[in-house]
Amino acid sequence: MNYYETDPEFVKIMEHFVLEEVLKVPGQQLPEETRYLAILATLLGCQGTKVYREVLPKALDAGxxxxxxxxxxxxxxxxxxxGRVMPFLEAANDILTARGIKLPLPGQTTTTVENRLEKGVQTQAEIFGEHMKEAWKAGHINRWLAANCFxxxxxxxxxxxQQRELITFCFLAAQGGCEPQLTAHxxxxxxLGNDRDFLIRVVLQCVPxxxxxxxxxxxxxxxxA
Structure with missing residues (x-):
């Protein structure tokens, strides 16, 4: 659908807001790579599949x-x-394949079934503090968080x-209803060094x-926090 024809006033308002006010807000810019990483994670969080398909090629072009x-x-x-992620995996595969990128991509796994819990606990402690070294013992979900998530x-x-915590922050902010977890992240x-001012800039770029x-x-x- 051509929204320039069906909704020209809406498009004019949105383009001005996104491309002029938000993108160029004084003193609040982000590096292009970081901005697109945050926006794509935000679109995942809010289930913006259509816009994700529009933004992803621009993000790839940006680095x-x-x-x-x-x-x-x-x-x-x-x-x-x-259930909420699979449409985005399909979208990413479609766009990457259309660009001639061969799938699967090189593997990125660094843990094994035997050491994933240990490595996950270490990662949690690095991000949140030494007290996390015992948190996995509190129940099944806590163990899965350590072994699976981390x-x-x-x-x-x-x-x-830093990038992984950034996208987690965006997932949580965009889906809403999980403010305790959002505060923790x-x-x-x-x-990890993504300070308050940086996170505020991230939120500002994701408002639209x-x-x-x-x-x-x-x-x-x-x-x-």
Whole structure:
């Protein structure tokens, strides 16, 4: 559908807001790679499949690698669930294949079934503090968080820990309803060097994609952290 023909006033308002006000807000810019990483993760979080398909080619042109894109989609499963992530995996595969990129991409796994829990616990401790070394013992979900979420995904190549915590923050902010986890991951970001000012810039760049209520909630969580 050609929205320039069917909804010209809406398109004019949105393009001015996104491309002039948000993109060029004084003192709040992000590097292109970081901005697109945040936007794509936000679109996953809010289930913006159509816009994701429009933005992903621009993100690849701006410097995101296919591996970075795939790693972001894979990690989203832990925060959004398989049911909400599979359409984005399909979209990524469609776009990468159309660009002549051969799939599967090079493997990024760094753990084994035997050491994934140990490595996951180490990663949790690196992000959130030494107290996390015992947290996995609290129950099945806590163990799965350590072994699966952090051991299987956070330890993979393609994205560093700062980038992985950034996209997690975006997944949580965009889906809403999980402010306690969002506050915890805002703190995790800060522990890794993604400070308050950086996270505020991330939220500002994502406002057009998730709207004002969830953006304001995210800023509140940042301030609490």
């Amino acid at each position: 995101l690698t296919p591996v970075m894109v795939k790693e972001m989609v894979y990690q989203a499963v832990d925060y959004l669930g398989i 051991g299987d995904y956070y330890t993979r190549g393609g994205l560093d820990l 805002a703190k995790g970001n800060m522990n 994609y998730i709207g004002y209520p969830r953006s304001l909630n995210a800023i509140n969580c940042i301030n609490q």
